[in-house]
Amino acid sequence: MALINTEIKPFSATGYRQGEFVDVTEADVKGKWAIFFFYPADFTFVCPTELGDLADHYDELQKLGVEVYSVSTDTHFTHKAWHDSSETIGKIKYTMLGDQTGVLSNNFDVMREGEGLADRGTFVVDPDGIIQIMEITCEGVGRNAAELLRKVKAAIYVREHPNEVCPAKWEQGAWLARSDLRVLTLLQQRAGERSSARSVSLNLCTP
Numbered sequence: 772m773a774l775i776n777t778e779i780k781p782f783s784a785t786g787y788r789q790g791e792f793v794d795v796t797e798a799d800v801k802g803k804w805a806i807f808f809f810y811p812a813d814f815t816f817v818c819p820t821e822l823g824d825l826a827d828h829y830d831e832l833q834k835l836g837v838e839v840y841s842v843s844t845d846t847h848f849t850h851k852a853w854h855d856s857s858e859t860i861g862k863i864k865y866t867m868l869g870d871q872t873g874v875l876s877n878n879f880d881v882m883r884e885g886e887g888l889a890d891r892g893t894f895v896v897d898p899d900g901i902i903q904i905m906e907i908t909c910e911g912v913g914r915n916a917a918e919l920l921r922k923v924k925a926a927i928y929v930r931e932h933p934n935e936v937c938p939a940k941w942e943q944g945a946w947l948a949r950s951d952l953r954v955l956t957l958l959q960q961r962a963g964e965r966s967s968a969r970s971v972s973l974n975l976c977t978p
Contacts, residue, residue, distance in 0.1 A: 778900045780878040786840070786868040787850040793866060795840065801900045804837040804927065806919070809881050809892040813845045813853040817913045821891070823859040824916040837923055839865035844887055846871050881907065895923055897930060 783796045808825060810818045822841055829839060843850075847869035853860050854867070868875065870889070876882040881892035893914060895904035903926045908914060925937040 774880060774894070774902050774905055777902055779896055779902065782874050782878055784842075784868045784870060784875060785847045786866040787847045787854060788866040789864055792847055792851075795866060795868060797900065800838070800840075800896060801898065803898050804835065804923065805896045806832070806837060806839045806923070807875070807879060807892075807894040807896065808839060808841045809876065809879065809889040809894075810841065810843050811888045811891070811910065812843055813849050817891075817911065818843075819857060819859045821913050821916075822863060824914075825919075826859075826863045826865070828916040828920050829863075829865050831920060832923065835923065835927060840868050841865065842868045842870050842875050842889065844870050844873060844876060844889055893919060895919075895926055897926070903930075 779797050779800065781797050783794065786793050786795055808822075810821060812818065825839065825841070832839060841863070845853075847867070850867040850869060854863060855861070870876050873882055873887065876889040879892060879894055881890040882888075883890060891908045891910070891912070891914065893904070893906040894902050897903050904922050906914065906919075921942065924943045925941055928943070929935065929937060
């Protein structure tokens with residue numbers, strides 16, 4: 772599953788968003804940051820807790836210029852029925868994409884073979900349509916939207932500051948490893964110089 776730094780594949784899907792059915796393609800995704808949030812099925816147990824958690828962070832993601840697409844192999848009609856009947860799902864304002872054909876789930880390599888259901892998979896896509904972050908969890912393990920938000924902020928920062936990197940547990944406004952890449956380059960250069968010097972020394976000692 773080597774999807775990091777690859778471009779999302781073409782797709783066309785219909786979703787449910789705030790009372791309307793909407794059509795979405797890969798062209799609609801490009802130009803801004805996007806999250807694809809795959810889950811197994813509507814009207815289940817762990818899924819609504821994850822989707823509700825993500826809904827609670829949606830406004831902050833929007834302020835960062837990030838769009839969210841939840842995806843399951845249910846139809847957009849089923850998404851609407853769930854949205855209309857569940858208090859938790861009813862607060863969702865992002866697009867709930869239907870993937871009954873399995874195109875999206877297969878594109879992102881989260882389709883469970885022989886089941887027609889998607890694994891719990893999260894993918895953060897940059898404005899160029901390139902996958903920058905991915906996370907896959909098993910059936911019984913839910914995800915944390917606050918941690919996803921932190922990772923998205925880090926990805927945005929790194930894109931805007933290509934010579935900087937974000938260390939473990941980085942939070943916006945915290946210390947940044949500004950010199951890490953320069954230090955690594957310097958160490959590589961010095962290692963190369965030592966290797967060259969050793970080679971010269973060995974040549975001089977060889978009869």
